[in-house]
Amino acid sequence: MDSQVRKYGYARTESEDQGMGVRKGPWTIDEDSLLAQYITIHGEGHWNTAARRAGLNRTGKSCRLRWLNYLRPNVRRGNLTLEEQLLILQLHSRLGNRWSKIAQQLPGRTDNEIKNYWRTRVQKQAKQLKCDVNSKQFRDTMRCVWIPQLSEKIRAESESHMDQLTTSPPSYCSSQIDIPVAASESGSDLFDPNFIPDISVSSALSDALDAQASPWSDLTDYQNPPCGQYYSDSMQNGSGSCPENDSGSWGWGWCQDGVDMQAMEQEGYGFIGGGESLESLWNEEN
DNA sequence: AATGTATTCAACCGCCAAGGT
């Protein structure tokens, strides 16, 4: 009995025991092996056929899901990096719950994983803040505060590493992080130069936010090295300003005219600065 | 140590679109 079966406490469904229907529930190591062997030889696709010919008493859908989310080579497991989290926030602000599209920009990550992240982490934040995750209030905060602050955190971390490594550039800038080249090479509109965010911020807002204490300032337990290249490239190409620009916080480029941040605060946007709740968004696993 | 509660994430479900007959 493998660990997965143990985890869920059962090895087969009632219907299977009765000799009818297909297996459901957790996959066994043997099933994984059968499916992986079959796909290695015959390739992906034709999932119903694969299920039958591999000797799996599973639906094609189940086989496909198991392959894509778990067995497929290059599936990245483990915690999402800060960069990945930032990218998810950015992409979600543009694409909404189109998890597969978002996942395409995060090599090795599955739509299921990203969806789970959003539901367990981001929606939790919204819930704690007592606002709907789809509300304008929450989206404004995401775009005008959280995303810029997270990117600033990444930038600051990058600079910190650069200071420490004076003899050569940090290796993570070119190799340790998977650069989602698909966004730029596939003609994706990920960073559409014509994209105009539906919210914006005034210069007064920028001043007000610049005056805020950074919620990251006392955070030192970063474990995920940053990589400014992708963000720099994509931002220069698109909607935001560059992380290296004069303002030092490219994310503000997403927020131009129109949002009265003081009014936001007065109207219950008291969480715009982030605070402990926001920190927990990306610090629980970092 | 025991119990209750919250969180995580693998897997399933239902719907839809595309393609074939």
Add this chain to the structure above:
DNA sequence: CACCTTGGCGGTTGAATACAT
């Protein structure tokens, strides 16, 4: 044109695990 099969996607569930009391 209608029907069927298949693949893909987003939403939801539920067991295991982590954490709090």
